[in-house]
Amino acid sequence: MAEENMVRMINVVKEYIMGTVTVNALKKINLVIEKGEYISIMGPSGSGKSTLFNMIGGLDKPSQGKIYIDEVDIAQLDAYELAWLRCRKIGYIFQSFNLIPVMSALENVTLPMIFAGLTQDEYTKKGVEILERIGLGDRIMHKPLELSGGQQQRVAIARALANDPVIILADEPTGNLDLRTGREIIDLMKSLNKEKKVTIITATHDLKMLDVSDRVVWIRDGMVERIEERADLDLKVGTIEGKEI
Amino acid sequence: MASNENNAARINRQIHLPFRRAIVISMRSIKNRMVRSFITVGGIFLAITFLMAILTSSAITDKIQKKQLDQIQTENIVAQTEADKAENATQIWLIVISLIVCGVGITNAMLMSVTERFREIGTMKCLGALNRFIVELFILESAFQGLIGAAAGMSTGIILTVMSFIWKYGWSKVIVSIPVLNLIGQGAMAIVIGTLLAIVAAVYPARIATKMMPADALTREV
Numbered sequence A: 001m002a003e004e005n006m007v008r009m010i011n012v013v014k015e016y017i018m019g020t021v022t023v024n025a026l027k028k029i030n031l032v033i034e035k036g037e038y039i040s041i042m043g044p045s046g047s048g049k050s051t052l053f054n055m056i057g058g059l060d061k062p063s064q065g066k067i068y069i070d071e072v073d074i075a076q077l078d079a080y081e082l083a084w085l086r087c088r089k090i091g092y093i094f095q096s097f098n099l100i101p102v103m104s105a106l107e108n109v110t111l112p113m114i115f116a117g118l119t120q121d122e123y124t125k126k127g128v129e130i131l132e133r134i135g136l137g138d139r140i141m142h143k144p145l146e147l148s149g150g151q152q153q154r155v156a157i158a159r160a161l162a163n164d165p166v167i168i169l170a171d172e173p174t175g176n177l178d179l180r181t182g183r184e185i186i187d188l189m190k191s192l193n194k195e196k197k198v199t200i201i202t203a204t205h206d207l208k209m210l211d212v213s214d215r216v217v218w219i220r221d222g223m224v225e226r227i228e229e230r231a232d233l234d235l236k237v238g239t240i241e242g243k244e245i
Numbered sequence B: 001m002a003s004n005e006n007n008a009a010r011i012n013r014q015i016h017l018p019f020r021r022a023i024v025i026s027m028r029s030i031k032n033r034m035v036r037s038f039i040t041v042g043g044i045f046l047a048i049t050f051l052m053a054i055l056t057s058s059a060i061t062d063k064i065q066k067k068q069l070d071q072i073q074t075e076n077i078v079a080q081t082e083a084d085k086a087e088n089a090t091q092i093w094l095i096v097i098s099l100i101v102c103g104v105g106i107t108n109a110m111l112m113s114v115t116e117r118f119r120e121i122g123t124m125k126c127l128g129a130l131n132r133f134i135v136e137l138f139i140l141e142s143a144f145q146g147l148i149g150a151a152a153g154m155s156t157g158i159i160l161t162v163m164s165f166i167w168k169y170g171w172s173k174v175i176v177s178i179p180v181l182n183l184i185g186q187g188a189m190a191i192v193i194g195t196l197l198a199i200v201a202a203v204y205p206a207r208i209a210t211k212m213m214p215a216d217a218l219t220r221e222v
Helices: A049-056 A079-087 A103-114 A122-132 A147-159 A179-196 A207-212 A231-242 B002-014 B017-033 B032-065 B069-117 B116-124 B131-169 B169-173 B180-210 B214-220
Strands: A005-018 A021-034 A037-044 A066-068 A090-093 A168-173 A199-206 A213-220 A223-229
Touching: A005 A049, A005 A199, A021 A049, A021 A199, A021 A223, A021 B032, A037 A049, A037 A179, A037 A207, A049 A066, A049 A168, A079 A090, A079 A223, A079 A231, A079 B116, A090 A147, A103 A122, A103 A147, A103 A223, A122 A147, A147 A168, A147 A179, A147 B002, A168 A179, A179 A199, A179 A207, B002 B069, B017 B032, B032 B069, B032 B131, B069 B116, B069 B131, B116 B214, B131 B180
Parallel strands: A037 A199, A037 A213, A090 A168, A168 A199
Antiparallel strands: A005 A021, A005 A066, A213 A223
């Protein structure tokens, strides 16, 4: 089976200097994520989950070690190249949705496409298609204020898919959503993962994410505690979930 | 890395923010924060009204002096308007100071705007926005507010001054003494000054906006 590695982290260390104290956010992380995988990074607050996540997403650079995103060493990239990476290769989804409030759903989704240089016809057509795919075809002109939390997150997912990225990074995507809406979002992300073969990496507290993940990476105190495969998880999920919501 | 500049130039061409789009976004941002925009626009309006009033006053005064009206009446008017001129000189100083104060107020208001919108800025950077897009958006926003305030200030300044002259010297004398060409020139200058002031005042806040790291901007709890 031809393995394509989407993300490779080699001996990654991240230290923050706060005054006289050095905080070791990440202590020697080694991680390989394959193309098309659905990975969840789980861990308590302060475990370095967010820091790790930022590294993978090209939002931060390691103090030591190397990170390769699609075989590109991100520490070598300058501001322009990072911007290009974020525009074309990586899609981001956030806990607080982060839609631009002055723009409609369609405009939010097509903004990355505008950055990528598509013409108005091209990006309008593509934007409408994506919004219809995620079930918001009748709300394309609504502003974020006029949408529910779940709908906003779906627009955010559509936006993340705008330029057909190879990776989607989702930081606590269900954090601000109720159980049922969270479930819908997770199902949507999984179906997109299967359909478009896009690698999805989420950082989350949400245990509902467990049954859709191919692998789960548990982080504690800045180190990878363990990595669990889907098969290992099946047994546990049965006892956690109990009843279907 | 060899040809770093070429690389930057290449990517510069590959990430776009069409100017029309930037204008739409800036104008919507102004609408979104109407009250604060009114304060910014209001500041420029007042300063430019003041400026235009002084300029108009000098212009009309000069023209009245040049016009050959009834000899006796002209002497009276000349004496009066000389006094006005001296007053004007002090007022120019006041204007400069008021413009500076206005500019500082705009910088403050824009800084507030930038701080409030850290998530928006961080998000746009995550979508691939280059720093110059962020700068462009904030400068455009400020420029629009400057333009509107200056245009309104210019009109108000002219109208108020003309009316005050008519009140002082009577309709018939003033109506033939309005130096239309001069006023158009000065009016254009006032608009340019107001707009430029707004743009310059926004430079520092725009730079602060570009310094925001996408990561900090997004994961910070508000």
